[in-house]
Amino acid sequence: MSHPKKPRITYEQALARLEEITRLLEGRSLSLEESLKIFxxxxxxxxxxxxxxxxAESRVEIILKTPEGExxxxxxxxxxxxxxxxxxxxxxxxxxxxxxxxx
Numbered sequence: 108m109s110h111p112k113k114p115r116i117t118y119e120q121a122l123a124r125l126e127e128i129t130r131l132l133e134g135r136s137l138s139l140e141e142s143l144k145i146f147x148x149x150x151x152x153x154x155x156x157x158x159x160x161x162x163a164e165s166r167v168e169i170i171l172k173t174p175e176g177e178x179x180x181x182x183x184x185x186x187x188x189x190x191x192x193x194x195x196x197x198x199x200x201x202x203x204x205x206x207x208x209x210x
Contacts, residue, residue: 116155118155121152121155121159122156125149125156128149129149132145132146132149
């Protein structure tokens with residue numbers, strides 16, 4: 108027996124729903140049972156958003172590594188604009204397809 112698939116939701120949609128849930132809970136017009144049900148939904152959405160943010164952070168960390176494995180961030184974790192051995196040339200083959208499509 109197959110389980111029904113949950114509809115896919117984006118990070119932005121989840122965040123918008125969390126904002127809506129916050130307004131509903133702050134409005135105090137819900138019963139205790141309704142509040143608990145919507146609060147539970149909010150916790151699930153919060154976990155979903157956290158997971159998506161962690162995945163995005165991992166992708167950024169990968170992007171900010173040199174071929175030698177050096178991280179391209181400073182001591183505060185901000186991206187560095189220069190690395191030792193930088194040249195004035197840009198390798199366009201490393202840019203994403205989206206950037207190429209925009210050109």
